[in-house]
Amino acid sequence: MEQHQHHYPAPVPEVAWQPVRVGAVPPPATAFQPRTRLREGIDQVRERHSTVVLTQVLSGGGGVGKSQLAAAYARQAHADGVDVLVWVDAADTSQIITTYARAAKKVGVPGVDGQDAENDAAAFLDWLAVTDRTWLVVLDDLTDLEGAGPWWPRPPAGTGHSGRVLATTRRRDALVSGAGRAVIDIDTYTRPEALSYLRERLTEAGAALLWGHDEHAIDLVEALGRLPLALAHAAAYMINEDITCDDYLTLFDDRTSRLEALLPPGADTDNYGQQVTASLLLALEAAQRREPIGLAVPAIRLAAHLDPAGHPLDLWATEAVTTYLRSHRTPPATDLSGPGPITPAQARAALRLLHHYALLTSESRSGDRAVRLHALTARAARETTPPVDIPITVRAAADALAEVWPEHEHTAPALAAVLRANTDTLTTHAGELIWEDGCHPVLFTAGHSLSDAGLYAAALTYWHRTASGASRLLGDDHHDTVLAWAYLANSYSQTGRTHEAIGIEERVVTDLERLLGYDHAETVTARANLAASYRQAGRTSEAIDIEERVVSDRERLLGHDHAETVTARANLAASYGQEKRTDEAID
Template identity: 55%
Template structure:
């Protein structure tokens, strides 16, 4: 068997107060997700490359503190531009009359919302006018200009979420694109900075209905473009401005300016007005014509003759009845003339296949590197237009780039290297004309080539290139729209799965759930319920649900995938082993540790049998099991496994390999939990030094090591050193990620725990109250992080003598843990024990006795009569008996404790161990 294509997506380690106020760190996750399509990205499609098959994810649970580091808030350099504003066309016409109407509409706008909607047919110059306003805003003192392709709701949400990150909008976490987008709208509404948001090419009013920005301070402006003429464009502060073609004078002025700019004004002869009229005074058609005339030194008279000859041949290609806007025939004719010329240019015959492929992608732009992928070059080689084509050699990357520039010269594409991942654009009307000139029989090959090229240009992992990932997802969506079910023949194309994985990798769980729900439905409809692609989509949907904390739904889906894979492929098939590991991860996340361990032990046995003892994936399965052992307080077994993993990784990968350093850090965490603090500190210090040397002081993994060292300092009582690190970590996270990011909440909670340990009670309470309020607001009252925050705050309330408030919080914690984890889970038992002890402090002795008795019975049943936690419960119950005057019963319990050689002191209040929660992370 061949190796797993492991993909690492770490989760966050959470710290909570233990009985003595020290820090208890629980590993919540190095997640290694195998969500690969068979064969990965495009070519080959060989499932043998995936030892655990093609279903969902295998999750690898190892500890790390995660720090993501975008630009610090104080380092934001205004002005800021978000999105790629199209460059202005050569000889751009300012269109003074039209601008007067836009400015008039703007001056009549309301203070709350200043929104103008440029409405007109395709190719009339709406986007160019909006681009001119955007450029003027950037040069005229605006602090922020945001350009958002608004064809679909998700592109608006993605654009706003990216803007939220750039401006450090409060409430933006980087985890939920919809939440971040709303945080950005809130920021726009209240900021005093000057801003312009452009929503370009709105295709569906319903899709943007919830996303119109507002400016309560009067410093913002919204400009939208659309082909729609819907009455709903107005109202709510919006005013529509109808945009039409050039006036006759503007059209001739454009031709004169364009030709004169290249020193070819002599081409502008007496038929310039007639040519402009034949082209319907349409800016896009005039641009095609001017580019043709310049490149081939043709006069207006000559071009008009060519145009008239060609348009007579279009009745079959584009019947007049199909040209609903009245522009399609002109555009199609100028397009075909330009394509003929471009196909004759060197390298011959590439213009047509290149433009047809580009027409299936996002008009807002795609990376230029897409054209140098093997898939694109192969397509160009095999589909060269048969016009004077004599070369038979494969097309080279240099030839592809040359043809891109040729198409740019003919105004069929726009190539702007400075636009990054949107370097190559195509006007939507040009794309439509190219699609209409493409036969249905050619579409399957075009769609496959475009999908293969997108897959091959997609970086793995893509988290390091977030802007590129956004554009690739947008291009995949455009391709899905044009290709329809073709990308599911004979099975789902890898690009469909890669785009969904990218949403998960970006932490966009909300969007990922919707995406994978559609994928699962399409796979089931087109391929059947038992097809591997259907199981893959179902497993990825489960991951999305798990990331959102919807653990019951995730577990139900994963159980179904496991049952189906076992039925269809057998228990030893890689997909079945993967499904078993995925289910174990969800059990772990839900606190169902017994079930998680049982499955992980089976996965480890499978790996050892199928892959061998030294296989890296076997070590990975062993590390997963060690993490669950640790969380279940089986520290001896956890340490033994982690020591073995570390030794094997050192032997197989070397001392400085990132996975070796990670194993070393995880072993240190186990040592810390076992009270071997000096060893833990020494190892964490070594990991920190190694990561600083190998990765630099600002690398996320280096910062992770700092956080781990701080936790061990806290556990060892070196509180000043721990606080110094944690204060710095919190400040960094607030600046880098915003106050509501999960990592920021974690840093705040960790610092609060250390403040409590240092008897800085008021500071601890303030921080914990904020953490609970933020967790409740952002995650919901039943989320594991919120439950843990509730217990932590209750602990501080108890220490501060605020017993009644603590009781209320603990009753909620016990109820939530019982529901989420089950009444027999260690965390649920601990929550009930804490509640019983707090009842006693509040003078509710009868309630305390009843609950202590129930906890004691459960611990005797689950842990045995001699377990330390069972003895602690006896001490607590004896104290309550004594308080109630039931001295004989108290004496009986204490005599048993003494007979068992156990200490008599009560362990006091202990917040439960944290439950796992998903979190963002860089890829290791």
């Protein structure tokens, strides 16, 4: 009897899991102190919460090393092979959403299509709650705890411990400790840690002889409040200027004694501002004397108005920045011809100079966030900027952001997210200054960018704030005010709130007809938008009345074959079809 050999399909091999890394973890600071006793306390909290997601909120004032400590945990998680590691620059809620959406795509969460960032971010949170993969999410510099509330990762189901959250914040209110979060207070260095940091920095730079007497070093670290940021400024100054602890302390005491006249009342809200400001001013005085001479001060004042988490290096090659640096450069005393043109290379050299004095970090390997500075350093730089110089600094920063914004955002979504964060920071610091000549174009660009990124709820909030600000600062009859309200109406439409959109669009059409005329392109577009909302609300006959007029206007003003004319006819045909006027739709 013939035997038949059965052939079974070969088993499909499982695809090996590839670790997912999203976001840029800050590199370790020079002479980073492990802070063993503090980390032991954090680890003990972890042990007591071994069956749930542990959310450790590292709370403390500016410049105490929270982010560096969180980064050390992130690097350890990476070394231990955690499956998913997400680092979020969480100062703004939209950045949290954007980063989660990127993570969802990289992890391969089902249903994620990259079209709606908020839906993708929510899907990522759902995935974290059920996955058996190990994960760590770090929310660094969490500021808007109210807005971030819905975006805290939830504990995984069951009793397994597959992931945890680590957050850093300066907030110390009840919201920090809510929802079962464990709060770890981060203070300044201990005296041994501060002395160890200073000794290591000097030794690594080959400047150990600058240490001098131990008592002088002790006096110095205590004068600096044992604050890691101020110690970093001081160490860089001592190394670059080749002076001892004792000499630096003399300079520091002299500078501190003159600060009361410079710092505005209530400026030192963290009780650290004086040390940081004094060390900053000493460093800037020295950097101003170094090549490229006279650029350190204007450079850091501009950088101080941008997002501390970082901005692109290309911003310093823009015409806006090089023109600003030229007009604010302090020329050498022997230069009678005045300041000459500033090249992008000189602007970047100024950044590297500030980097060497530990006033900011400029590293091209960090990509879109190549230039970073500590928030407390930035605050000190802003507070010591003469009021007369602030408006032009704000304008230069805004112009530079607009200059580097990618024309097609889908080709550089990460860069667009960074530029949005920088625009938000600039707007916060600038206040009404960014509205001096009307609404600065970068504000419109940032709003459109939110919608392009699928951040529809964030865009709605943004346009509401922008339109209200325009009405208050520019008046309801200003062209930019009308545009801002039109963009708000568009956001209402995108989020399905059609009736609210219609109320605004009707007013926008009336305003534009009065301000620009019936035949102006913006007026015709506003009527087309109103018609689209009427159709969406089921008010099709009213939509048709407007769309017929829009088609006529487009044909008369742009021609029969123009793309906008074709679009207008297509919209009219759709409305005819919706009203069962099929023959007219076909025509």
